[in-house]
Amino acid sequence: MKLSNIGDCGVICDFGNQVNREINSQVINLFHFMKLQIEEKKLVGLLNLAPSYNKLIINFDLKKTNSKKIIDFIEKIDLSKFNFKNDNKEWEIPICYDLSLDLENLSKNLKLDKEEIINIHLSTNFFIYMIGFIPGHPFMGDLDEKLYTSRLKTPRVKLSPGCVGIVEKFCNIYPFQSPGGWNIIGKTPTKLFDTKNNERPCLLSPGDGLKFKLISKEEFESLENEK
């Protein structure tokens, strides 16, 4: 792990250039460890932690601490002594493929039946590498190579909340109306970020597992109405 400053109020912990579960698990392990240090007030001035595929960025209040103090602290800890894996959950999220926007095109481009694409997607045990960009937005992997595809040439200006997209080995879910360049293969009625929930606003966490469960358009609509 390489430690350095990013700006004057951030520290970047870099675990190398690969994107895989093993490296990401180390990132998430350090994330949980640092979160605990904040909760137990062992390190002052920490404001935010942003884990990504292969890096953890720690943001702090420059009035209270600095990057040297944080780097010195992390260098001294033996992370192999900690394992927070047991905290992670397994989710089953409903998906309706009838509401896809790009399944037809994907079928042509990937030379696979729509049924086959759906079956591969449904049988994938996803791992949530990170959550971010916008609130509640998960980046998940890994898709079967047969479904590898690139971003849309022209991103859509407006996607509705719940759209499920794929790009390369990754799958995402758009929690809010937003622009987006991923290939939309279906839609979920599950709310990923609830601004009314002060305790646990975000459903998913980095490191969680996720599988999709097929629902019909009728089921989708009745679940949407329950919200």
Place this chain on the structure above:
Amino acid sequence: MKNNFFEVLRSGINTTYQDEGRFGLQHFGVVPGGCMDEKLFLIINKLLGNKSNEGVIEFAYQGPLLKFHGSKTKFAVSGDVHFNIINSKNEIINGDSNKSYNLDNGDQIDIISTKKSVYGYFGVYGGFEVKSFYKSISTLTKANIGPNNGNKISLSDKIFINIERKSNNTFHINFKNDYDDTIRVLKGPQYDYFSEESKKDFFSKEYLVTNLSDRMGMRLEGKVIKNTVSTNIRSEGITKGAIQVPADGQPIILLTDHPTIGGYPKIANVISADYNKLIQKTPGTKLKFKCINLEEAEKLYKDHFNNISKLLNNLKEI
């Protein structure tokens, strides 16, 4: 207080509730957000005798036109702002920024425009009656987080206040605006992705602030910055003030409401001490970047914050 509120007769531009921001949720994709200009935020609460993190209303370029209904309140506008008070007898009084005023039933505040800056603030004694989410009332419109269902304040909205004023004393704080257009930066994590010539250009040529600037980011225009390694990186966490360079070679400075994760290489990062100055730069301003080291940046922030503390202690009763 149901009987004390402001009626919004004109919303102004990008008018939102803000405070110091919402921390501890970045791993769920929630950026801290909060007031763009921390200095003006601290000043307005000091003028009003509020706690330093009391929520205020932020506007860009043009502020709202508000009519007060109720018995008595106290307000202030901070920044470099042109505004009038129209009292219940329809008399127009020119307002001074960075000064508190008493306000009574039927009075109006017309916040006409910022002068050579982008953001200004409006606050009241005791703060606004709004619900917080995760210990903050900051509005993040793209995820509908914050009061008013996470939306900007709009025409006909009612802005309720917590308490009436207890005294008629008013205060002011005098300070000079910093119009220097040199922004000091630290090297970014992908500094070495850019050609030697482009690195030189970045620190010697001027970069123009364009109209495509908001709470999320500031798009610049200038000499194209050439990437010799890769125009995409594995998405990683973003810090406020990061200067990313997408494939077109034109830099974008990521501001307070930035996405939490991004995949463009970052050539530099604006130092914390220059952030307040940066966000007030209007389109058309030509910025120059100067590279300094971490120790200098830390020292400059200390000075910057000491200066703000001195300013706040310089509160004068009128």
